Amino acid sequence: MATPEAPGNQGFDTLVVCPQPYVAAMQPWFDYRMKQGHRIGVVTDTSSKEAIRTTIREAAKAGPLQQVLLVGDAIADQSGAIGVPVHYQKAVVNVLFGSEPEIPTDNFYADLNDDQIPDIAVGRFSVSSEEELKTIVAKTLAYETKLPSGDWQRRLHFVAGLGGFGSVVDTLMESVTKKFLTDEIPAHFDAVVAQGSWQSIYCPDPREFRDEVLKQLNDGGLFWVYMGHGHVEHLDYVRVPNDAFPIFSNNDALALRNESSNPIAIFLACYTGAFDAPRDCLAERLHRAKGGPVAVYAGSRVTMPYAMGVMGTEMLQQYFVEKQPTLGQLILHAKQETIRQSGKSGNRKMLDTMASLVSPKPKLLREERLEHMALFNLLGDPLLKLPHASPVQILAPKVAESGQTIEIAGTTEIAGKVHVELVCRRDGCVETLAKRGLYDARHDQLASYNQTYQSANDRCWKSIDVLPVDGNFTTRLLVPEACEGPCHVRVWVEGASQVGLGSHDIEIRSRPGKPEVEGELADQ
Secondary structure, eight states, rough: BBOSSTTTSSSSSSSEEEEGGGOOOHHHHHHHHTTTTOOOOOOOOSOOOOHHHHHHHHHHHHHHOOOEEEEOEEEETTOOSSSSEEEEOSSSGEEEEGGOOOOEEEEHHOOOOSSSSSSSEEEEEOOHHHHHHHHHHHHHHHHHHOOOOGGGGGEEEEEOOOOOOHHHHHHHHHHHHHHIIIISTTTTSEEEEESSSSSSOOOOOOOGGHHHHHHHHHOSSSSSEEOOOOOOOBOOOEEETTTTEEEEBGGGGGGGGOOSSSSEEEEESSSTOTTTSOOOOOOHHHHHHHOOEEEEEEEEEEOOOOHHHHHHHHHHHHIIIOOOOBHHHHHHHHHHTTTTSSSSSSHHHHHHHHHHOOOGGGGGGHHHHHHHHHHHHEEEEEEOOOOOOOEOEOOOSSEEEEOOEEEEEEEOOEEEEEEEEEOTTOOOOOSOOOOOOOOOOHHHHHHTHHHHHHHOOOOOOEEEEEEBBTEEEEEEEEETTTOOEEEEEEEEEEESSEEEEEEEEEEEOOTTTTOOOSSSOOOO
C-alpha cells in the first residue's frame, strides 16, 4: 500500500484502489481531498479481488474507514490487466425473470461482514485510459469548486419510459411515481417530467424525444433520473403506431456539452450499468464524457420494479430529509434502509404493501431488495459533496381566493435576489390539457406535442422578484382568477455560492360568484 499522506494513529477514512499507471492522473484528486482533511490510503496492487478486500477489511479495523474508490475498468480476477477486478455474485431472484446467473458488483468491496449489505460507501472511476481518468477527475473537482450557484440546484429531470410489465404492475408504478413526485420531493424543487408515451401530455414530439433528453442533460440540474427499460448501450424507444423513436443511446453521449451544471444521473433500469460488458455501457459512456453527468448510478443486469421503487424512495429520503453530505453516504444509507422490513416514508409503506399483493414472487421480496444491493453500482466519487440549499422561512396564508391579493413574508440567510412563485402541485399544470386518444402522424400534429409538453410542465401561476433587507423580505401577490386548487408559495434565493429554498402550502378556492371554467384537468 502506498499513501499520499501518512495517517498517523488515526487510520484511513478513504481507500483508493488504483493501479500504479493511474496514480499520477489521480494526483489532483489526492491533493484536493487531503486539503479537505481526508486521510487517504492507496492500494496499487490490483491483481486479486480477494487481496483487495482483505486490505479494505484490515483498514476498516484500524480506523474509521468510510469509503472506497476503485480506479479503472472492470477486469477479470488475476488477469494482469490495468483496472480493478469485478466480483460476480450468484443471482437468486432476477434470474427468474431472464437475467444472467451472475451479477457483476462492486458491493463485494463494501460488505465487511459477508451479509451482502454494504457497510462502507464504494464508487468506481471506470476508465480504460489516463485521458479518460483525467477527464473524470477534472469534472469531479469542478463540480465542487467551479460550478456557479443557480436554479440548477433546485431542478430535477425525470424521464419515464413505458413499463410493459402488465397492467397491474404498470398501474402500480404509475401511482408510485405520481406519489413520490408530489409527496416525497419538497415543493420548492422544480421537477420536469418527460414520458415516453405518445398518449401522455408529458410526451414531446416523439421524433424529437431524444433531442429533449439531450437538452435536459445539457441544461443540467441536481438529479437526472430515468425510469423504464434499458439495455447495455441504449434506453428504450417511444413506440407509436407503426414506428418507434429512440430515447437515448451511447452515440448521443458525443453531443453532451454540459460544463456548468453537470447532474447526477440515476438509471432505474436494466443493464445500463453493465460495466463489465465488452463494450462501454451507457453509464460508463456518460460518466466518461467531458460534458456528461458528474456521476452515474445504474443497474448492471435485469432489475425489478418493486426493489427499484424502494431504492428510489429511500434515495429521496436520504437527500431531502436526512440531507446526506456526500453521494457515497446517500447511496450507502439508501441501500441499508432498502433492506429493512419497512421504511419511514408513506411511499415506502405503500410499495411494500402493494408488492406483497401483486408481486409474482411475494415470498422473495426481501431477497429481491437484497439482490439490488449488488445490482446497483456507483460510477463516480463516493466523496462527491452534495449541494444542499439553505432553508427559507415563509409566512403566507393557508387559504386564499382566486383574484385575491395575498401577503408573503420570509427570512433567508442567503444574500441575493428572492424569487417568489405561486405554483400548482406537481400532479397538475396551469393550462387544462387532455390526454391524447388518437395518433396522427402528420408533421403539424406531432410538432404540436412540444407545446403541450411545455404546458404540462408549466406549474407557475405567478412570479415576483424581491430584494431582501437584512435577510427579510415581504411582497404582495395577486392570485390569478383562473387559479384554483392545492398550490404552493415557492421561494428560491439566488445567492453567489449557494441557493436558498423554501415553500408553503396554500389552498386556492374559487371566489364566490366567479364564472366556472369549462373542462377539467384530464387524468394524466
